[in-house]
Amino acid sequence: MIHSLFLINASGDIFLEKHWKSVVSRSVCDYFFEAQERATEPENVPPVIPTPHHYLISVLRHRIYFVAVIQSEVPPLFVIEFLHRVVDTFQDYFGVCTEAAIKDNVVVVYELLEEMLDNGFPLATESNILKELIKPPTILRTMVNTITGSTNVGEQLPTGQLSVVPWRRTGVKYTNNEAYFDVVEEIDAIIDKSGSTITAEIQGVIDACVKLTGMPDLTLSFMNPRLLDDVSFHPCVRFKRWEAERILSFIPPDGNFRLLSYHVSSQNLVAIPVYVKHNITFREGSSQGRFDLTLGPKQTMGKSVESVLVSSQLPRGVLNANLNPSQGTYTFDPVTKMLSWEVGKINPQKLPSLKGTMSLQAGASKPDENPTINIQLKIQQMAISGLKVNRLDMYGEKYKPFKGIKYMTKAGKFQVRT
């Protein structure tokens, strides 16, 4: 099972270590540093690194490497999932997961890690349970604690760990009972030079924020459940009911959680909300290149496309770019060669464009690579797959909750090749 954990920052310092079994010397991280040196980019460090006696499995989150050390055969996904859970927990507790936050809360961090694994076996990884065991630091509580010397550690049994609904704590009470669901879809797509779609898929999630008293039992049904043929559920969802009736039935965890995530694959028709007209050219022998980009809405079902951000990694040979945006602002970083253009909202009557020239090193040959354009965008009040919630009902409790459902579409990895 998981032996040890090392946290390593971007400059290669080990700033926290935790051992669940015997102590593994820090020097084991040297193998990681070697791999890190070989990698051209921080994110290119391979996630599984063998060493003579151990295996190092790492994830990179918030510019911190979480490096787990294992000694025997352990499923790597198990380790990676656990590390993600650690990151999520830190974020949940400290608001951000940064080196500073971890150092500032080192005792809580240590207590958390101790609760999350026992002898390398996961123990309590649900944030509900953890929060009962170890109270998250808040400004107020730390202040009170420093004055009174009282404690972060909860005094009750982690009751949730014993119940059949380990994700929900008992005795929840709210004065305002409310349940909000956000349907968020991200489009991952690759568009080729000519504008046709090479691959497109939708990654959707339904995130919930449920603050309901007692033990509510909820059901959620969809207008078009047939869209959901590839789904991953939160453990609270009753799978049999879904299989039989295509209805989500569950006792929700308290607070924020991801109810389900789904995947609408490229087999189905995925609507592409924007199109890009581009002309990025370099001529042999000239130290100038032309840059011409225009965006326009495509299949948006009448909704407006907002918060558009276009970015592109220009070829290494480009020294500078002198461009003129019809709206928004652009920046070009001559070191990383990253061009980014904050477009904002797309007005279908007046399409946003970015035109101008790029200067190359004098005498340099024409760059080989074609830059890829990355697009981020948001469309409110629409799920691009067409998924719609039909109704939400609550059983088991008497009060009337306030319910709300929001839709949003975003671009995930939306890439246009040139």
Place this chain on the structure above:
Amino acid sequence: MQEWANQLCENRQFGSKMTDSKYFTTTKKGEIFELKAELNSDKKEKKKEAVKKVIASMTVGKDVSALFPDVVNCMQTDNLELKKLVYLYLMNYAKSQPDMAIMAVNTFVKDCEDPNPLIRALAVRTMGCIRVDKITEYLCEPLRKCLKDEDPYVRKTAAVCVAKLHDINAQLVEDQGFLDTLKDLISDSNPMVVANAVAALSEIAESHPNSNLLDLNPQTINKLLTALNECTEWGQIFILDCLANYTPRDDRESQSICERVTPRLSHANSAVVLSAVKVLMKFMEMLPKDLDYYGTLLKKLAPPLVTLLSAEPELQYVALRNINLIVQRRPEILKHEMKVFFVKYNDPIYVKLEKLDIMIRLASQANIAQVLAELKEYATEVDVDFVRKAVRAIGRCAIKVEQSAERCVSTLLDLIQTKVNYVVQEAIVVIKDIFRKYPNKYESVIATLCENLDSLDEPEARAAMIWIVGEYAERIDNADELLESFLEGFHDESTQVQLQLLTAIVKLFLKKPTETQELVQQVLSLATQDSDNPDLRDRGYIYWRLLSTDPVAAKEVVLAEKPLISEETDLIEPTLLEELICHIGTLASVYHKPPSAFVEGSRGVQHKRLAGSSGSGESVESPDTGSAAGVSEAPPAVIPSQGDLLGDLLNLDLTPTTTGPPPPASTGMQMGAMDLLGGGLDSLMGDESEPPPIPLRTDTPQSPQLPHQSPSPPDYSPTELGGDLGGSPAMGAPFGAPPATMPASFNAPVSGGLDDLFDLAGGVGMPMGAYNPPKTLWLPAMKAKGLEISGTFVRRAGVIQMEMTLNNKAMSVMSDFAIQFNRNSFGLAPAGPLQILTPLSPNQSIEAALPLSTVGPVMKMEPLNNLQLTFPSVTNEKTAG
């Protein structure tokens, strides 16, 4: 560390006084002393603050072990946080202070009886983490109670504690009967207890491969499946991994397990999903293919695998490595999902390379156009490694999907036109492969290739180009000029290029003898006289003699038709693949190696096999799967990995010419020798699927499987001795030729035909007792400068003897025979010297018997019955002018 402690001090000045960083500020001298005073303070708050400071120092690796007694004193408290903090401290330092740790025992034992189950669990959990022998003795009684505790939370904690204890003192755990209690917990009413018991047992079982701890029967399976639905995600992983070890009795049971596992495919935790995939992939083998459910199951497997690819890159990587196995085993699952493997430009490099690999595996006539368009796109990316692999992938597509070859070639030509140096070099390397696969089809592109001759600076590309020039010398007008240009810096080239250049010029000479005589002489003299490389020298001599004795034969040898290269590249050997399918989701699946090969913790892991599939299970175990190279996993005939693709092809081309030593250069012998060489060549290069018709073949009794095994004699058993003598590719050459001249390419992954050849050539039966096998040919004349040896092993008067017939088929007298036994599995060694006193004149044969003993040095050979002999006989060799 000091540095950031200082930094933290600064932070503190900026007002972050509320946070834990304040615990780091006590870096002054006397810090320990101060803490000691605080720990012994009467005030509860002060004590706790002090313990917190101690923990903080410990976390960052400072040594605060000197405070041990003071901290332990704080343990007896009602304050839960303080207790936990002290426990944290204890776990860290008990090891270094075992005597002190005893002080804590009483408190632990008391806490194990606490009315609060949380405290009971905490105590038993912490005790298990204190890795001190003295403590473990005291742990047994509380642990026994906790394993039977009424509270499931305590029971589940205790279950893990058994695993901890086992890690510290395995014998103690067995003596105390904890293992049985643990097995009972599999039937516990609480699913979390079941899951933890399974987890603990699995971990213990890893160090006891044969203990049969997880004795799975239909009842326990049923319990596990019930618990599977109700336990936490981590518990589900343990249970699924455990289920995967079960072998269902029949297809009914198999199906019912599959049905109950399938819902796990929709779990949010990717590790659960992959473990479920493993169970399904394994149990599917038992289902009849015509069953409706089988098809349903196949369909259900695709979506979760695709979903894994939308996760974080690290998860994607592990998923992709596993998908790579799955598509080799069951390509039908993902055959329509090609697009999800298309590379995004900002994927990390390790994801890109894996995706590329799977794209090629899924490439078929139906989707090849799309794949090629993608690959061409990738070839213009920034990352050099990725671009190279993409170019290589185009070549693999051409070889895999015949209909696409033309399109692939034109894509490669387009890429060559880009003039990007490394793209051009890779393209040339793969075009050479394409020529090998489709001879006489795409020669029109040679002109384009030749234009890029000057830009090639990598040995692999240069060698490939030289090969092409040599192979198609008759169609390239200025082939001689081209090759001559390479010859100028002959000694600066790498061996690969030198060998290739030598062969190419000889080819050229054979095709255009008139104008290239000077060139060939130049290269032969460079290779034979000015080179220190034995491979090169040997090959030079072979050609030289061939050319000088019989150019016609030389032509037959050198310009012989080459076998087509394998269509399916880079496949994992079926047996290994089956084993890996049983290990989906594990490290083994990430490395594509059997767990026994590399995981230290798993001593003697049993090899797992897929049930139900019997046919493929019989294939030969690859010779050295354990080697770290990773190359040897593939069966010899399958091209091991893309990286080695070229090396193999070259070897395939080269090997035949190096296997035979130069024939004796007297006229009477030479035609026969040529024939042998020619025949050997064909068989050497034969397709791996059918054993080549080998002239050296002997009717070797392949004991131990064969029936004529006689009862074993008292002092050694037939299983030890019976069977082939010799048979590894490493043999063969040392006969006759001094080891130094053995071509290196010989041991390199060579064609399967070669393996077979030596297996047969070297094989000799060695049964015992009454049956004395006839002599078989061990060493054919043409491999040992005319010395032919046949022999057998017999037992005469209780002594093992090696009886040989030596036959001089050369034209010269042989004398001074000696024999050396290399280390072998049985310790066989000569008991006396080889008694051949008279010189052996041409065409004379002589019988010799050599008594053997079994007291020589023993070294395990692969295969076990492999024996290498060396005959450093002196041949009075006459060299003909």
